[in-house]
Amino acid sequence: MSLYDHIVACNTHDLGRFRPFIVAGERVGWVRHELAAQLERWPEVFDLSGERVTVAGGVGGAEERTAAMAEVCEALAGDGLLQPRRGEQFPVVAAFGDTPLLRLDRAWVPEFGVFAFGVHVNGYVETPAGPDLWIGVRSADSLVDPGKLDNMVAGGQPAGLSLEDNVIKEAEEEASAPAALARQARPAGAITYTKQIAAGLRRDVLFLYDLRVPDDFRPASRDGEHSGFEKMAAAQALRLVDETDRFKFNVNLVIIDFAIRHGVLAPEHPDYLKLIAGLRSGD
């Protein structure tokens, strides 16, 4: 796969197979027509008129909506129609930073096509030849892309935690980075994409951080998410993105973005402008 192929892969979807998911008058997601048909069993929770899925007006307030949706999703998961819950609650919003209209278990976020926010941290050291990146190897029992290459630190953004606190928490769990180091992670932008998967629609927003670590720092997994780490030149990581499928699907985009920001990818690359625009293809 070429660099741009990875961006296309993260943005392949057909909205014709989905209908809008509305909460409190705001379009917060997209539901597969097949799932919408199942939701007819709960007319007190969902209004299914007008080719849309609307949380019924009678279910008022974030807490009540959260409870009602959890009950429905648990029942559907019991029928094998949804994934089992993962025990991590994500906020449901029309835009990042809005007050959550409800909270939804992470497993059901793509089922309702709502935004999933996350943080990705490029751990790197500077060398005379350019930056070296610390790359994680995903453990064999990861739910998504086991065995693939990964950022040093990354994680979903749960409800009720600041981005910075999440970076500090994940850096500790995933790389054993002390808080004093993790606090030096510098926000560096964001990537957005919309990818259709079996479970629905991933509408992901990845907040990006660069964390320059000391030369003698060695990341070590505490939570078992990574089976190991290797340090490689950013140019080499970019080559792997360009020529192989070894990186986790969305980490390809994070590496491309890092390479562009750090001058590792030259503007003479024929897809340079397409890549820059494509890294922000989500809505």
Place this chain on the structure above:
Amino acid sequence: MSLYDHIVACNTHDLGRFRPFIVAGERVGWVRHELAAQLERWPEVFDLSGERVTVAGGVGGAEERTAAMAEVCEALAGDGLLQPRRGEQFPVVAAFGDTPLLRLDRAWVPEFGVFAFGVHVNGYVETPAGPDLWIGVRSADSLVDPGKLDNMVAGGQPAGLSLEDNVIKEAEEEASAPAALARQARPAGAITYTKQIAAGLRRDVLFLYDLRVPDDFRPASRDGEHSGFEKMAAAQALRLVDETDRFKFNVNLVIIDFAIRHGVLAPEHPDYLKLIAGLRSGD
């Protein structure tokens, strides 16, 4: 003006007032209907059928097209209908890096709504409190935005020069930066926008560079484009963008992009994701 207002200002246009400009089967620009009506005087150069302006098939080859277009534009400039030529030739292409289909004087680039490529160099020093930017003050007789604040180095991308060589040339002319220093400028991405102006449509692509300069470096204008330079914290430059109209129209966007990439603008800013997407609004 808020940060986002500057992005809106750079992207305000109404394509309904323009028709496509076609060369060798490729849409390379947009021409105002009023200008298209004037072009009827040269039926041997332009085919005006189908609500489009097409360089006639009889005008074959880049050199012949360049000469024919220059003759037409000189005549229109003589009638006061176009700006006078500036003596700098820009390539006309459907996408950056393509072999030019013709060359057009810089003054007439917006008249035909073709891409204009340029380089903008953020000259900066690192301090414990974050980066300081070297900011130029545009001379009082600048054609565009006289007296406004500017990047340390910026320039249009003429035909027949590499981006890197252009950075070195402009850094020497505009800031007296020696080539050995300018060569350290690191590509850091690009900004695109489409802005309607009296003379037509600016479809600009700015290739961005970061150049970390020594603490004792003092930029000095050689070509008179800047009347002086001042060093200010990037956070202060961003505040000026947010609260004033003191920067040249498109430099506002370059400062916002720099602030995002260097962690000066926090992801908690309510417009963060809109800003990131908006910086690449051009086609």
